[in-house]
Amino acid sequence: MRKVTKTPSTTLFPVPNVLVSSQLGDKANVLTIAWTGIMNSVPPIVYVSINPSRFSHKLVQESGEYVINIPSADLARAVDYCGVVSGRDIDKFQATGLTPVAATQVKAPLIAECPVNIECRVRQTIELGSHDVFVADVLAVNYSETVLDTAGRPDLAKLNPYGYCLNEYRALGEKLGTFGFSQKQPK
């Protein structure tokens, strides 16, 4: 198979598309982020990378806290909006109708409409150039009651998440398997 080699770029997909909420004093903001992921399992550690020019950068840096809010596909337009305007100029909660609600471990708000809200406290910041990486411990994970099944487990159909791929937002499609499925049926 012939390969075509291109110059370095941020080509990795699908990546999450999340709303990061933060608060400093009485000022809260929300920023759309795709440069995020899981770094460690025990203890659970995640990161978000934020360009220092973004208004949220100062809020996260000075408060040392943030919440990663995972949106459903029906919020894709509001999430896109929160990535292209600045909290310096616009109250994005007011502009989008997204609702801040109190978190359990941090001062940054949860976004009510997002079915999953991950409360995080920064443990380390790494400056890499265009972005600062805020490495954080997960302190709590909140779910909207409506996305849990009768046993209290999150239901992927109700969560209806989406990902970010090469500038496109894409809903989830067909289930290809579950972790370990290659061991359960003949190859």
Place this chain on the structure above:
Amino acid sequence: MRKVTKTPSTTLFPVPNVLVSSQLGDKANVLTIAWTGIMNSVPPIVYVSINPSRFSHKLVQESGEYVINIPSADLARAVDYCGVVSGRDIDKFQATGLTPVAATQVKAPLIAECPVNIECRVRQTIELGSHDVFVADVLAVNYSETVLDTAGRPDLAKLNPYGYCLNEYRALGEKLGTFGFSQKQPK
């Protein structure tokens, strides 16, 4: 909307599901990773988190190089397999039929069948507990010729990638919009 608070966990999705190839001396291996993401845009910097018990950990740590190979949905079974067996016991290339081919910038091989291959050199390692984070510069991005359109741009339909969500592998579904679409039509 009532929220249910749970203990900390690695709940962030969808995340990528990739094959990380590495080489030390004449020993090559391939490991499935979901704890990966983009950390910086300029210069392009990514990471993979690897548990020190994995055979690939030593190969990446001592060589200081790896390749992130993005699979298509039709490879999901082989990718799952590469995450549940160890390169200490099994030659995963031979077991899966995946083909190592020479990279342009690193000694670690590209996987021919994966349509995107990202060549990486480690710049920093962060020990977080269960996993070590290998932060790396992207040196080159290779595409299989068959996934590029006539203008040389990657075609998402031909790439046919998938993501990892709550223990499930999920193909991509409906296109919800492109970056900035909230500004182009009335809300």
